Each structure stands twice: as structure tokens, then as C-alpha cells.
Amino acid sequence: RKEVEQDPGPFNVPEGATVAFNCTYSNSASQSFxxxxxxCRKEPKLLMSVYSSGNEDGRFxxxxxxxxxxxxxxxxxxxxxxSATYLCVVSRFDRGSTLGRLYFGRGTQLTVWP
Amino acid sequence: SQTIHQWPATLVQPVGSPLSLECTVEGxxxxxxxxxxxxxxxxxxxxxxxxxxxxxSSEVPQNLSASRPxxxxxxxxxxxxxxxxxxxxxxxxxxxRGGRPYEQYFGPGTRLTVT
Numbered sequence: 006r007k008e009v010e011q012d013p014g015p016f017n018v019p020e021g022a023t024v025a026f027n028c029t030y031s032n033s034a035s036q037s038f039x040x041x042x043x044x045c046r047k048e049p050k051l052l053m054s055v056y057s058s059g060n061e062d063g064r065f066x067x068x069x070x071x072x073x074x075x076x077x078x079x080x081x082x083x084x085x086x087x088s089a090t091y092l093c094v095v096s097r098f099d100r101g102s103t104l105g106r107l108y109f110g111r112g113t114q115l116t117v118w119p
Numbered sequence: 120s121q122t123i124h125q126w127p128a129t130l131v132q133p134v135g136s137p138l139s140l141e142c143t144v145e146g147x148x149x150x151x152x153x154x155x156x157x158x159x160x161x162x163x164x165x166x167x168x169x170x171x172x173x174x175x176s177s178e179v180p181q182n183l184s185a186s187r188p189x190x191x192x193x194x195x196x197x198x199x200x201x202x203x204x205x206x207x208x209x210x211x212x213x214x215x216r217g218g219r220p221y222e223q224y225f226g227p228g229t230r231l232t233v234t
Contacts, residue, residue, distance in 0.1 A: 039222055048225040104170055107223050111162040
């Protein structure tokens with residue numbers, strides 16, 4: 006079973022739309038959670054961390070449900086510049102290790118059209 | 120904040136040729152460093168990670184190797200490239216704070232095409 010599973014999309018939405026991405030993770034020992042954004046042919050960049058209480062950054066809202074091992078990202082009022090691939094990421098220390106490992110989903114592709 | 124440099128940005132190499140990709144990190148000390156590969160249309164595959172100078176762990180057996188000669192330098196090498204080595208190679212750095220693994224920051228990547 007994959008560590009992190011995401012709907013690959015693609016999601017094609019008009020400007021101004023609200024779009025939601027979901028992700029599940031398999032290891033309950035996961036400690037930290039993130040959403041990354043990756044533009045075409047570029048490196049992934051941290052979009053936001055995800056906290057248990059849920060958190061918001063402008064038009065972006067992230068939620069975490071530890072009991073269900075489920076993470077979500079909501080984008081409101083979509084902009085053309087939001088077009089990218091969104092990666093769901095979980096992090097933990099592997100057993101017996103002090104090294105933080107990140108586990109990446111395959112990403113969900115979003116295209117916002119005018 | 121930390122900055123990660125990678126070079127070259129783009130590389131075209133024939134099958135059987137050697138490879139050396141370099142990554143350097145600024146703005147932090149004693150980071151954990153990682154090499155990832157992303158094949159076209161695929162997810163990120165962890166290749167190597169390092170917790171300190173001379174300490175390398177391999178995730179996937181292959182014809183690649185890594186070295187960490189200095190605290191903030193990480194090198195990915197191969198003696199003989201294969202066609203399947205083509206991809207987008209990313210160096211990443213992370214720190215641990217408060218006993219929790221923290222977010223990773225990525226360099227701009229090297230796009231390798233093996234012909």
C-alpha cells in the first residue's frame with residue numbers, strides 16, 4: 006500500500022471556482038503534514054504546513070483528520086496562477102532513525118482556465 | 120532561511136558516460152540532505168540521504184552513488200549512465216526542530232537526459 010495516495014486529477018476549473026484536493030496516508034506514526042506545489046519543470050515548493058486544528062493562509066485552507074488519516078486542501082477564488090501540481094506530503098522518523106523522512110504523493114494536477 | 124544550489128541545470132549525456140551532480144546548501148548547518156529523482160510524469164523517488172559528513176544511506180540499489188565531503192555539500196555520481204537514469208534530479212535539505220521532522224526545501228534541480 007502506498008504511503009500517500011492522492012487523486013491525480015486533472016482538475017480543470019474556471020477562475021473564481023473553489024476546488025478541493027484530498028489525500029490519505031497509511032502510517033499512523035506520521036508526525037508532520039504538508040502541501041507542496043510544483044510548477045511544470047520546476048522544483049516542489051512548500052505551500053503550507055497542515056496542523057491538526059486546521060489552518061488557513063489567504064485563499065488556501067488545509068485540514069487534517071488524524072483518526073481517518075486524511076488531509077485536505079481547499080483553494081477558494083481560484084486564480085490562473087494556481088495552475089500547478091499539488092503534492093500531499095507526510096513526514097516522520099523511520100523506526101530507529103533520527104532522520105526525518107518525507108513521503109510524497111504523486112500529486113494532483115490543477116488547471117485554472119480564464 | 121536556507122538556499123540550495125544545484126548544477127548543472129540541464130545535462131545531456133550519452134549512455135555509458137560518467138555523471139557528477141553537485142548540491143550546496145547555504146543558511147543552515149548540519150542539515151539532513153537528500154537526493155530525489157523524478158521521472159517524467161512520475162512522483163518523487165528518494166535515492167540517497169545523509170545525516171552528516173561521510174554518512175550516506177541508499178534507498179534504491181542502482182548504478183548511482185552519493186557522497187558528502189563537506190557539511191553543506193552533497194554529490195550524486197555515476198560511473199556509467201543508463202537510459203533509465205534520465206530524469207529530474209532534486210537535492211533537498213531539512214532540519215529537525217522540537218523532535219519533529221520539518222519541511223524540506225528543494226534546489227532548482229538538474230534535468231538529465233541520457234541519450
